Amino acid sequence: FAGEIRSIQVHPGQIQRVNFRVSNEADAAVTGRAIPSIAPAAGASHLKKTQCFCFEEQTLAAGASADMPVVFYIDPDLPRQIKTVTLAYRFYRQPESGRKI
Numbered sequence: 001f002a003g004e005i006r007s008i009q010v011h012p013g014q015i016q017r018v019n020f021r022v023s024n025e026a027d028a029a030v031t032g033r034a035i036p037s038i039a040p041a042a043g044a045s046h047l048k049k050t051q052c053f054c055f056e057e058q059t060l061a062a063g064a065s066a067d068m069p070v071v072f073y074i075d076p077d078l079p080r081q082i083k084t085v086t087l088a089y090r091f092y093r094q095p096e097s098g099r100k101i
Contacts, residue, residue: 001034001091003069012076019067020053022091024060031059034089035069043085046075057094 004019024030036055038044049055053068060066074085 001089006062012074012078015050015071015073017051017069017071019069020089021067022058022060023065024062027062029059031057031094032091033094035093037088037090039086040071040082040089043078043082045080046082047085047087048073048075054089066076080089 001020001022004021008016008018010016020034027090033056034052036049036052036054038047049070049072051071053070055080058066058068070087072087
């Protein structure tokens with residue numbers, strides 16, 4: 001599970017799309033949920049996700065890979081002293097109940 005790029009420069013209010021590539025190396029389907037973390041905490045309320053794979057569980061078949069998008073923008077009211085906002089995800093395995101991708 002990794003982002004297609006490590007960093008991106010954005011202008012507040014500009015909509016961006018970034019894909020995360022996930023691969024299931026297991027011998028069986030795996031259902032998981034991505035949990036975001038945003039730093040610094042003061043910037044978290046200014047990162048607005050309009051589409052995200054993290055909104056629901058994802059199921060990936062054995063040996064399969066998929067690109068999962070996140071579409072976001074930075075609120076123009078971001079305090080000027082914040083120059084960098086970091087969005088990261090951890091992917092946690094869930095009990096089987098998700099959708100197939």
